[in-house]
Amino acid sequence: MINLILFGPPGSGKGTQAAGLVEKYKLVHISTGDLFRYEMGNNTPLGQRAKEFMAKGDLVPDEVTIGMLRNKVEAHPEASGFIFDGFPRTIPQAEALDRLLAESNNSVDGLIALQVDDEEIVGRIKLRGKTSGRPDDNDESIIRNRIAVYKSETSPVYHYYEQKNKSYSIEGVGTIDNIFDRICAVIEAWQ
Ligand code: AMP
Secondary structure: OEEEEEEOOOOOOHHHHHHHHHHHHOOEEEEHHHHHHHHHHOOOHHHHHHHHHHHHOOOOOHHHHHHHHHHHHHOOOOOOEEEEEOOOOOHHHHHHHHHHHHOOOOOOOEEEEEEOOHHHHHHHHHHHHHHHOOHHHOOHHHHHHHHHHHHHHHHHHHHHHHOOOOEEEEEOOOOHHHHHHHHHHHHHOOO
């Protein structure tokens, strides 16, 4: 079983890299951002609740996010591992993930953070916005708020797993293949 947290600011390439990792290691990919967008698209109560936070680039409250994540993990008892993309984004989410995995005698193997500087992120997200159709990708002040929220609320999660000797940081700029190889090198060292 491999349980990997793919970490990094918005626009750092987590979703792109997750696609390759799913293929190579046969993992289940869970992106909380994608789950929220799916719920919003279907106008469910959960989607309606998340909408106002996502529109501003703020975090959806922990109790909503953690409950949704738990349902998704529990829906895959056959999984040989998970890639958590965009989760955990707060310390309470990290603690909840550890407790959830411990219930099935599993744990997080490691957190891999993709490092990309702020201006590169803004440029990438604006470009993505042209095709993603995401309102939060198409407004620079919202993009900058997402980066600020990452720094204040999410980056402590890196240190939380660092204290457990589970955090790894890699350069997130380069070709998709190069970055993929860097991630795989970290994962291979766990096995
Ligand atoms: P993402 O697709 O990961 O960039 O997420 C898009 C938006 O969904 C974020 O800006 C948040 O509003 C919300 N979101 C996604 N994941 C989480 C999470 N783990 N905790 C709280 N909010 C989240």
